[in-house]
Amino acid sequence: MSNFKTATLALLLLSGMPLTAHAETPLPDAIAAPGEAVVLAVHAEGAQVYECKAGAEGKLAWAFREPVATLMANGKTVGRHYGGPSWEHVDGSAVVGKAIGNAPGATPSDIPWLKLEVTSRRGSGILSGATTVQRINTQGGKLDGACDKTGATRSAPYSADYVFLRKG
Template sequence: MKAVFGMAVLAATVAASTAQAKDPITLHAVGSQIYRCEPNDKGELQWKFREPVASLFYAGKTVGRHYAGPTWEHVDGSLVRGKVAESKPGKTPDDIPHLVLTATEHHGLGELERASKVHRVNTKGGVAAGACPKEGAWLSQPYEADYTFED
């Protein structure tokens, strides 16, 4: 009887741990990379990245938003913030870099609650282009990317 009970406990433990592990989820972002014209160390004006502003989509439906932090917020109430751990160039010079970010903060329960890494891939656009016209000017560059959230 002990062996049967032990096997049942083991099976329940394996089932519970499998249920807790989530498959990575990939969300498609469509939005803008926002820049501000600011002087560099030499006093020359240049575009400085400020923040992303994007909607997140899954299967063609809006499921969240991406904004400063960087922060990803899902409609289910879960949220993750991250910091850049790795950066690789985009496919073309006009594409923002591919990134690996590590989670620094979580809020809420849902799809993003346990994400420990966020991968930004398949970037299109988003790089600041053109000269800064005057200090304090803003630039919004359209972009798209896929964000994969891993436990």
Template sequence: MFERTRTASICVTAGTALITSLLLVGGAKAAGLPDGIDAEGKTAVLSLHAEGVQIYDCKAGLDGNTSWQFREPLATLLQDNKTVGRHFAGPTWELADGSSVVGKVAAQAPGKTATDIAILRLDVVSHHGDGGLSKVTAVQRLDTHGGVFKGTCAQPGAIHVEPYSAEYVFLK
């Protein structure tokens, strides 16, 4: 009985910390963003660090040549070095509180180097749950490192995972 109460208490404490961070981040705005990436008029409600991979498939094109084509992201969402959610195909972001959003690319700009995936602004096209992401209307992918993979592939159906990291800012 004590263990169940202690676990519930830890969950409530973690949930309170997440809600507090949502409230404290409000009003933050990234400076110096390219046109279209800056979501003017929106307020940041949460900022999370992502560590993961960009997954590529080796596919044959119409010309018969094979190339690596982006399939999906797969990343852990972190706050203060603690896992608070995940990011996966959709693109979808899901928090431990059960809330999630799916986005659609609205604007993009190149990453800092040729091996960094693009920075993005995505408009939210669907929501699930009543947690921390329930009021989010846009997502920015900023400060990207890695994730780009190019080159030839010999075997259609082969998969390559390329490490990346980014900062995701959730806006309302």
């Protein structure tokens, strides 16, 4: 992670004040959320899980199945990320999102940056007011190529920053 991105994330995590997402890190237009305020920014470490499936042409290939990651802030575990895609905070609040925008990762082995619209929520904690989730600063997570056994699974380690936002 670049020093600028690290410093930006540190400032986001240390600040209790709502900030607008576009002020911290210049983001590609496809995932920008102008006018939305940051509710929470966390770092995730985990894996993208893939399953061997037949593609459109009948050839077996790795297909994305689900994420499994730990959400961290200030060196402490604050939640988890899993299939849905879902994010759950230790305070009991959780959101589920649907991708509405993406931009390429920094290298070919990095999963894309995403903008997700929150489609459902539960609990009354910090995530309860979130309306948008951004996945940025991705590292790793891609798994390409052929596989030889339908139903086989494989994980690709990844890390990313997730920024939870609310409208105005």
